[in-house]
Amino acid sequence: MKVVLQRVKEASVTIENDEVRSIGAGLVLLVGVSTTDTQEDAVKMAQKCAELRIFEDAEGKMNVSACELGLSALIVSNFTLQADTRKGRRPSFVNAAKPPLSIELYQLFVSEMGKYGLKEIKTGEFGAEMQVRLQNDGPITVVLDTDEWHTPRHGHHERGPEQ
Numbered sequence: 054m055k056v057v058l059q060r061v062k063e064a065s066v067t068i069e070n071d072e073v074r075s076i077g078a079g080l081v082l083l084v085g086v087s088t089t090d091t092q093e094d095a096v097k098m099a100q101k102c103a104e105l106r107i108f109e110d111a112e113g114k115m116n117v118s119a120c121e122l123g124l125s126a127l128i129v130s131n132f133t134l135q136a137d138t139r140k141g142r143r144p145s146f147v148n149a150a151k152p153p154l155s156i157e158l159y160q161l162f163v164s165e166m167g168k169y170g171l172k173e174i175k176t177g178e179f180g181a182e183m184q185v186r187l188q189n190d191g192p193i194t195v196v197l198d199t200d201e202w203h204t205p206r207h208g209h210h211e212r213g214p215e216q
Contacts, residue, residue, distance in 0.1 A: 054090045054098050055134040056197045057083040060107050064127045064187035066177045074175040079124035081187050085134025086150040086158045094199040095158045099165030107193050120169040129177035129185055130159045
C-alpha cells in the first residue's frame with residue numbers, strides 16, 4: 054500500500070464534476086492498494102498516517118500528529134500510485150489491486166483512520182472521476198509504502214511502522 058500524505062490548511066474533492074466534499078486543516082491522503090497488500094498492511098498504514106508527527110508543537114518542531122490536534126482527513130483512492138515506470142514511457146498498472154481487494158483494503162484503511170480521534174474524515178468515491186484541490190501547508194508531503202516496512206534499508210536495522 055502506498056500513501057501520499059500532505060499536510061493541508063484546507064482541501065476538497067469534487068466527484069464526477071458534481072458533489073464536493075471538503076475539510077479544513079489536516080491531512081490529504083492519496084491511497085494506492087497493490088496486489089500484495091493485506092488487511093494488516095491497511096491497519097498499520099492507517100495507524101502510521103493518523104499518528105505521524107508532522108505538525109508543529111509549541112516550540113515549532115514537527116512533533117504533533119493530526120489526531121492529537123483533532124484535525125481532519127480527506128482520503129482519496131488513487132490506483133496510479135502503483136504505477137511501474139521502469140520500462141518505456143507509458144506506466145504499467147499491473148501492480149495495482151483490482152476490486153474486490155482494492156475496495157476492501159481502501160475501505161478498511163478509511164475505517165481504521167476513524168479510530169484515531171480525527172475531527173472528521175471525508176472521502177472521494179472509489180473508481181469515480183475526481184478532482185482534488187488543496188492548500189498545502191509547509192509544504193509537507195510524505196510518501197509511505199508498506200513494501201519499505203518489509204525490506205531492511207542498507208546499513209539500518211529493520212523498523213516497523215509503529216516506531
